[in-house]
Amino acid sequence: MGRKEEIFHFLQTTKESYSAQEVAEKFQLDRTNVSRYLNELYKEKKIEKGNGKPIKYRIPSILHNYPFRRLIGADGSLKVAVQQAQAAILYPPRGLHTLILGKTGTGKSLFAECMYEYAKDSKVIRENAPFITFNCADYSQNPQLLYGHIFGIKKGAFTGADIDRPGLLEKCDHGILFLDEIHRLPHEGQEMLFTFIDKGEFRRLGETESLRKASVQIIGATTEIPESFLLETFTRRIPMTITLPPLKDRRMEERYELIEYFLIQESKRLNETVYVDRRALSALLLYHTSANIGQLQRDLKLACAKAFLNYKSLQIQYLHITQMDLPVHVQKGLLDTKEFREKMNKLIGSDQEIFKFHERKNMEETVEREDSFSLYDVIERKLHNLHQDGRSEAEIQKEILVDINQYFNQYLDQLPVSNVNEVVNEYIWGVTERIYQFAEQELKRTFSKKMKFAFALHLQGTIDRIRQNSAIYHPNLNEIRKKYSMEFKISIEIAQMIEQELNVEIPLDEIGYITMFLVSDVEENMYHQEQLVGIIVMMHGKSTATSMLQTVQELLGVQQGKALDMPLSMEVGEMYERVKNAVKNMNHSKGILFLVDMGSLSSFGNLIFEETGVRTRTISMTSTPVVMEAVRKASLGRSLDDIYQSCLQLFDYQSSTIKSRGKSLKKAIITACFTGEGVALKLKAKLKSLIGNRDIELLSLQFLNRQAFTEKIAQITEQYDILAIVGTVHFQYDDIPFYSAIDIFHLQHCSQSWQLRKMVDFRFHGQVLQVFSLQFLSR
Structure with a gap:
């Protein structure tokens, strides 16, 4: 819009x-x-x-008093329907009875309400005239009750009819009666209704003599198609028939307005601005909705609920809907992106990456929370994802332990222990030394200095969280307590030591984390790789993927991997089915890594995961070295996440050398976010603490429009030598390296200055400048 x-x-x-x-x-x-x-x-x-x-x-x-303006598309795809409705209401002397046709979820009930409001505004009926809705399907199995509700019941008409009861026609006199699913009326009930439509007369159920009169306009609604034999009589006897189009036949502009309307409603309920990334919005604009507007509304509610859960449970700063928050049938809309790209770009622009939906008023900015130690984030994110997948508690515990062990291994490998005193409070380190002296004595086990260092950092972060009243939650505390009873008992005593030494109260869940530090060495080799990660190379062209994979297999002397070529004439849906079948025929217990070139192929991984449950990762813009790295690591039995990170690191390394932009230009790093300067300023503060006294300018920019952002950077490059761009939305400008804000915020205190010294390793005087990715340096 x-x-x-x-x-x-x-x-x-x-x-x-x-x-x-x-x-x-x-x-x-x-x-x-x-x-x-x-x-x-x-x-x-x-x-x-x-x-x-x-x-x-x-x-x-x-x-302002035009009721049909409530309807999105009143001047577009619904224009004819609105004109028919106006004619039906205004037709003398008391309007025309009307039949509204439309599939489930097309808005028939709302349309009928608008007709009622229009009748009041037009003075056809009085302001307080009744409007009653009745769904014939609710009583279709009990004809007597159905007749009784509509026409009324005479006392004694049947067993249990103890008093006279007026029906809806009498209650709705001088008003409008809306009969939903009108085709569900049995034949006898139809004849009674048609008598009323023709003559304005009816009898209560059980009456044989007296005729009653009422002035009621009937609006019926049905999901049946006009040609259905069930509607043949209705369309012949009811003078006005209005057809509401399904969502797929409405203009894309109207669909966007519907999405906007529903998201603003959710924004009001949540009292939060809702952000939607481009791929998610594209999917919502293109996917097939079998239940039309009603389904679109339900799917948006579900996406908002998932995003809100992430926002709250994972302490994410914004309520941000991504592709992964959408149901798989919605994500499949991305398969049609190529066909509708021009129309979409015209509607939402080609350069905007994030779209904001909120009530038209000023809203408070969410305050960002920064964690001192990212282990908690690892646990919380993993817990959320596994619960989403419907995993059992046993599976969740096993996977989380594996991830924690992998985390510890990578984390400990990169710790510069010689600089302990630079990053860990001296008193905290002393407490840690006493804790491990006690643990080694009780457990008859020795611990490395790196393990102690890791615990000291963890303890430092824990104390910060406790003093800030931040929650500490362990997802599998009982399992840890049962499985490692001896270590858990020792951890209780360690917790008491911490309470005495540091004057804080250690929550029970933290004891679970202390236990994991004590058993991490024991668990290190518990889960070994028995099977290999699947590698699938997918590229456009008749033999591009096949040729690249064959080259890699010959060079490495292995047969690992599968190539799938997508000729340019092949439909995206057909290619997706080929890939899905290939995955089903592979041993995918350790997951699948998709290496793709571009376009819709990049979406297949998420869709496969949602539809089959197979864990997937996807790397786009794949090259021969990346395929070689993936196949080599997979052949060695490395995990899916390990291979994925290794390939990303290779990408960063390949692009690490950039041109010197002149001796006289001042060095700078750009920080950017899409909500204004809030997060960019936090990033700026974070980076400032990392780069210390280096002569590097930190520039904060807003990222809402890709074209405008590109132009702004082009201007800045005239005055600065840009070392890197750091932001919340991925952006690539020429050969300037980009780093995710998440990576920056989640840097461990122990290695901030150490990593940054390696991240920005440049030589002045016009020589080569090298910028290394954080992931590469943490290998």
């Missing part, structure tokens, strides 16, 4: 008048541009001007 449409939408939601300056301040836009938008809307007769100074604009008063 463009700025002009946003302003028009804002004016539609209020009866107030606004000047160009007020609108500009509301949207934080330039007044000149806002004035132009308002005048264009005025020329299009969508808004009206006031006569005073300053000139104020508003929606014409007649439109």
Whole structure:
């Protein structure tokens, strides 16, 4: 939705008048541009001007009472339906009975409500006239009750009919009766209804003599197609038939408006701004909805719920919907991106990566929480993901232990122990030494200095969390307690030592983490690789993937890997089915790594995981060295995550040498986020603490529009030698390295200055500048 449409939408939601300056301040836009938008809307007769100074604009008063404006598409795909509905209401003397046709979820009930509101606004019925909704399907198995509800019941008509009961026709006199699923009326009930439609007369169930009269406009709704024999009689006897189109037949602009409307509703409920990344929005715009608007609303609610869960449980700063938050049938919409790319780019632009949806008012910014020690994040993210997958507690415990062991192994390998005193509080280190002296004595086991160092960092982070009243939660405390009873008992005593030494109260869940430090060496080799990770190379072209994989296999002397070529004439859906079948025929217990070149192939990994449960990772823009690295590591029995990280590190290493931008230019690192300067400034502060006294400028930028951001960087490169871009949204400019904000925020205290000294290793005087990725250096 463009700025002009946003302003028009804002004016539609209020009866107030606004000047160009007020609108500009509301949207934080330039007044000149806002004035132009308002005048264009005025020329299009969508808004009206006031006569005073300053000139104020508003929606014409007649439109404020126009009920059909509630309907998205009232001037588009629903225009004919709205005109028919207006004619049905206004037709003298009391309107036309109407049948609304449409598939499930097309908005038939809402449309009927709009007809009722229009009838009141048009003075066809009085302001307090009744509007009653009745679903015929609810009583289709009990015809007597169905007739009784609609037409009323005479006392004694059947056993249990102890009193006279008026029906809906009497209760709805001088109003509108909406009969949903009207085709479910049995034949006898249809004849009774048609008698009323023709003559305005009816009898209660059980009456034989007197006729009753009522002035009621009938609006029926059905999901049956017009040609259905069930509707043949209805379409012949009911004069007005209105058809509501399915969502797939509506314009993409209207679908975007529906998405926007539903997300703003969720934003109001959650009192949070909802951010949606481009791929997620693309999927929502393109996927097939069997239940139309109703399904779109349900899928958006589900996506918001998942994003909100991540936002709360994982302490993510923003409520951010990504592709992975969408159900798999929604993600499949990405398979049609190529076909609709031009239309989508015209609608949402080609350079915007993040879209913001919120109630039209100022909202508080969420305060970011930074953790001192990333082990907690590892546990919380893994726990969430495994619960999402429906894993059992035993499986969850096993996987989390494996991840923690891998984490410890990588973490301990990179710790520069000689610099303990630079990064760990001296008193904390003393407490750690006493703790491990006690543990070694009790457990008859020795621990390496690196293990002690890791625990000291953990303890330092734990104390910070406790003093900040941050929760500490261990997902498998009982399992740890049972499996490692001796270590757990020792950990309780260690907790008491910590409480005495540091004057804090250690929660029970923290004892689980202490236990894991004591048993990490024991668990180190418990889970060995028995099977190999599957490697699938997928590329566009008749033999591109096959040729690349064969080259790698010949060089390495192995047969590991499978190549799938996608000729340019092949449909994306057909290729997806080929890949899915290939995965099913592979030994995929250790997961699958997809190495792809570009485009829709990049989406297959997530879709395969959602549909089959097979763990997947995907690397795009694959080259022969990356395929070689993946096949080599897979042949050695390395884990999926290990191979994936290794390939990413190779990418970073290949792009590590960049051109010197001149001797006289000052060095700089750009920090960027899509919500303004908040996170960028936090990144700036984080990086400042890492680079210390180095003569490097830190520049904070906003990333909302890719083109504008690109132009801004182009300007900056005239004045600065850009070493790197660090941000929340991936962005590549020329050969300047990009680093994720998550990597920066999650750097361990022990290695911040050490890693940065290696991350930015440059030679002045016009020689080669090298920027190494954080992942590569942590290998």
